[in-house]
Amino acid sequence: MxxxxxxxxxxxxxxxxxxxxxxxxxxxxxxxxxxxxxxxxxxxxxxxxxxxxxxxxxxxxxxxxxxxxxxxxxxxxxxxxxxxxxxxxxxxxxxxxxxxxxxxxxxxxxxxxxxxxxxxxxxxxxxxxxxxxxxxxxxxxxxxxxxFDYPTDTFLAGMKIGWNRTSGFNRYITSWKSIDDPSPGNFTFQLDPNGYPQLLLKQGSDIKFRTGSWNGLRWSGTPNLKPNPYYRYEFVLNEEEMYYHYELLNSSVISRMVMTTNGIVQRFTWIDRTQGWMLYLTGPIDQCDNYAICGAYGSCRVDNSPVCRCLKGFVPRFSQEWDILNWSNGCVRRNPLDCEKDKFVKYSGLKLPDTRSSWFNKSMNLQECEVVCMKNCSCMAYSNLDIRDGGSGCLLWFGELIDIRDYSNYGEDLYIRMAASESALLPSHQKKHKLVMGLAVPFGSVFLILVFTICVLQCKKKKMKLPEAKRDSFESGDNCENHKEDLELPLFGLSTVAIATNYFSTDNKIGEGGFGPVYRGVLRGGQEIAVKMLSRNSSQGLHEFKNEVLYVSKLQHRNLVKLLGCCIEEENLLIYEFMPNGSLDLFLFDPTQRKRLDWSTRFNIINGIARGLLYLHQDSRLRIIHRDVKASNVLLDNEMNPKISDFGLAKSFTGNETRANTNRVVGTYGYMSPEYALDGVFSTKSDVFSYGVLVLEIISGKRNRGFRHPDHDHNLLGHAWRLFTEGRSPQLLDKLVENSCSTSDALRSIHIGLLCVQRCPDDRPSMSTVVMMLGSDIELPLPKEPGFFNESNLLQENTSQSQPNEMTMTVLSAR
Missing domain, CATH: 2.90.10.10 (Bulb-type lectin domain)
Structure with a gap:
């Protein structure tokens, strides 16, 4: 018992x-x-x-x-x-x-x-x-x-990133070593206590990204971090602590910030409707977020080409390096300082420089700040510490000014010490401003007239010493006047490009598209280039040429082709970085070359295109819709990494625009979404549809248009849909990758491709969701019937004479 x-x-x-x-x-x-x-x-x-x-x-x-x-x-x-x-x-x-x-x-x-x-x-x-x-x-x-005092790779609401100033205890996040290894990786995101504190993303001891200093509302280098009804951000700095944290104001919101294994800080929000994480913010966003990319006294602006320029009153330290786009050594003053005679010049719209060598005072005003800085010959600049309510506090910089970028909106004012002879560039006082403007207008007008006259004369007089067969092609038009407008990237001389391409020799010709012929060349410095020449018989014209220049010159992403410059001297030429492996279609649809595309390469291409489109749709300043995503517009570098090209048909959205109509439908049948091909309505979901088609082509090695199957009359979309509904999706796989592929990744990619080509635009996922689905194991919703899954659906009356990959234009009646 x-x-x-x-x-x-x-x-x-x-x-x-x-x-x-x-x-x-x-x-x-x-x-x-x-x-x-x-x-x-x-x-x-x-x-x-x-x-x-x-x-x-x-x-x-x-x-x-x-x-x-x-x-x-x-x-x-x-x-x-x-x-x-x-x-x-x-x-x-x-x-x-x-x-x-x-x-x-x-x-x-x-x-x-x-x-x-x-x-x-x-x-x-x-x-x-x-x-x-x-x-x-x-x-x-x-x-x-x-x-919460010992975070790993995730920053949750209520956590602190920062220091206990009494004990010296530091809280920061560290990346995982890899996606399946939680041990500490090489990337950290932490608050630097030197000078006025700022958040630094570091790889080992090297700084990769800097948020900028706290201005009372946000970090100066994160303009997207705006007050909203879901989050409250705060930076605390007192005698005991300095830290950054955030709170969720809506208990139904689930959000986290993560340091990825490749050194990207991303904020995600959980979406119940899609049952997935949506990317909300990311950093670094673009090339200008790379730490000190333009060196000392250089300013980066992502919609400039090249992105780096010296601040006014400064010149490149080594001009030859800047000519080859190496800006790391920065800029130097045009005129030396003389401490007692120096003035302060106001520069506006900036991400404030690195504050690790700075001093601050919360109680001083801007006038007192100027007095203190003027008395110290080592003080190079000053600004308000807090931008709220007209500004308050004082922030001083000592030493060179590093990691500046230029913003169209939400930038801040910085007063830089300049030689007295330079102070008229951007004067601080209204009287000087009026005087300078009064002198600048007449002299500026005369200068512009002279420049315009010289440009016209040069365009009329300049003749290339080319073989007679080539000379005729450079003897038409007065493009100098017509195209100088809006071009914000390096202009190449026609002679430079001609020499680089062996005078546009047929031996250097590597292809031809809707724009015109493409030539391979080598510049004098040894850089390989690809040159697109606008053909007089091209279905694309000056509008598409300018469109490509305007958009591509403002975009910087590893999965977008880089435009190095253009030429408008009697010929319209676009000069790109050379992609040694050419376009994706040359591999994908060639029985021999397709063998080089094993599964890991194809999956990397699928992911890379998705990230490039995400940048265009969400992260770039312009919010661009490509409108012609297809295999021939994806180029491959020497490591087979994809880069989206050909922005001649692209459109940008501003503000809260999400869709638009056109009476001129341009693009490639087989990749066009139903709402665009039939009604001229385009949006980011139009690119999503094209991407879905491309995903299914990459997986199968077959073209969507021209696809034939003995059992039905569907195109590739219809075939993939039929296999999916019958549980036979593995049969879509290219036979050449069956032994090298991850079955789960392949089936998941097919599923995602079918989600992207659904008939209704609202049913298709955004590219941010696509990137998330490709990189995680979240459960996917069932796709609905795709658009244009029968060849006969595809506007047969408009395409009876079209080849599978030709660019088409259809004029619709006004709506």
Missing amino acids: KAFVVLSTWLVLFSCNAFLSNSLDTIATNQSIRDGENLLSAGGTFELGFFSAGDPPKRYLGIWYKKIPTMTIVWVANRVAPLADASGTLRVTTRGSLVLLDGNGSDIWWLNLPIPARSPVAQLLDSGNLVVRDAEGSDPNNFLWQS
Whole structure:
């Protein structure tokens, strides 16, 4: 009987312990969490337990979202000491220490509290914070330890990034080593305490991106970080602490910020409707976010070409380096300083320079700031510390001014020390401004007239010393006057391009498209180029030429082809970086060359095109719709990385525009979306449709148009849809990649491709969602019927004479 009572008591205690471990949010010293058991926060938002990662798999103790179907890890305890098997146990010691033990009882991970607690408990809060506190303490928020002080790669609401100035304790996030290895990677995102604090993204000890200083509303280099009804951002700087944090103002919003394994800071928001994470913000965004890209006193503007220019009053330190787009050595003053005679010139619309060598005062005004800076000959610039309510505080810079960029909106004012002879460039006082403007207008008018006259004379007089067969092609038009407008990138002389291409020799011709012939060339410095010449018989004309110049010159992304410059001397030429592997269609639809496209290469191309389109649709300043996404407009570099090209048909949106109509439908049948081909309505979802077609072509190695199957009359879209609905999607795979492909990745890519080509634009995912779906294992919705899945659907009356890849234009009646 006694034994029965003892056994019953033991079972009750065991059951109680198991119940607490699996169902509640707290464990005490007489409880533990074993592998397979979990803690669940009170509101059910977060869960703590063990998970597997790596190959071979290892076990880690971590925290993840409970209500989200895709496991999303936000914190890892033993990221540098994984368990080899599922024998781990988490316990709270009587001194209040957390200890993770392996199957042999050895400590794998632990924390020691400086002050022992009477009744220590570990609790998982609904914020995702794992805390150790004294259960008998009067203040439930007086934590003895918290995981929020030791973040891994994820920054959650309520966390702090920054320093305790008393103890020197630093909180920062660190990337995973790889997507399946939680150990610390090489990238960190942390608050730099030197000078006026700012957030730095670093790779090892090298700075890759800088947010800029806090201006009271946001970091000066993150104009997209705007106040909104969902988040509240705050930077705290006092005698005890300096840190940045954010709060969620809407409890229904689920959001996190992550440092990726490749050094990108991204903010995601969970969308219930799509059951996926939506990319909300990212940094760095573009080329100008690369730290110190333009060197000292250089300013970067992403819609300029080249992107770097010296501030007014400064010139390149080494002009020859700037000629070859090497800006790292920056700029120097045109005239030297003379401390007692110097003036301060106002520069507006800037991301303020690196503040690691700065000094600040919160109580001074701007006039006092100028006085202090003027008295110190080492002080190079000043500005307001806080831009709210007209500005307040003082921020001074000492030494060279580095990492400046120019913004169209939301930039700030910076007053730079200049020689007295330079102060008239951008004067600070109204009287000087009027005087300068009064002199500038007449002299400027005369100067412009002279420049215009010289340009006209040169265009009429200049003749190329080419072979007679070539000379005729350069003897028409007065393009200098017509095209100088709007061109913001380097202009190449016709002789330079002609010499580089061996006078446009047929041996140098590498292709021809709707624009005209394309030639390969080598500049005098050894750089390889590709030159597109606008043909007089081209279906595209001056509008498309200028369109490509205007858009491509303002875009900078690793998956977009780089436009180096243009030539408008009697011929319209576009000069691009040379892509040694040509266009994707030359590989994809050639039986021999297609063998070089194994599955990993194809999947990389699919991902790269998606990232390029995401940049165009969301991250670029212009918000561009390409309107002609197809295999021949995707170029491959020497490592087979894709770059989107040919922006002659592109359109940009401004403000809140999301769609537009046109009575001139241009593009390529087989890739055009139904709403665009039939009604002239285009939007970002038009590009999504084209992308979906391209994904299915890459997977199958078959063209959409011209596709034939003995069992039906569907095109490639219809064939893929039919296989999907019958559960036979693997049959779509190109036979050449069956042995090299990851079946799950291939089937997932087919599924995503079908989601992109759905008939209704609203059903198609955005490119941000596509990128997220390609890079995660979230559950995908079922696709609906694609548009144009029968060849007979495809505007047969307009395309009966068209070849599979030709560019077509259709004029629609006005709507």
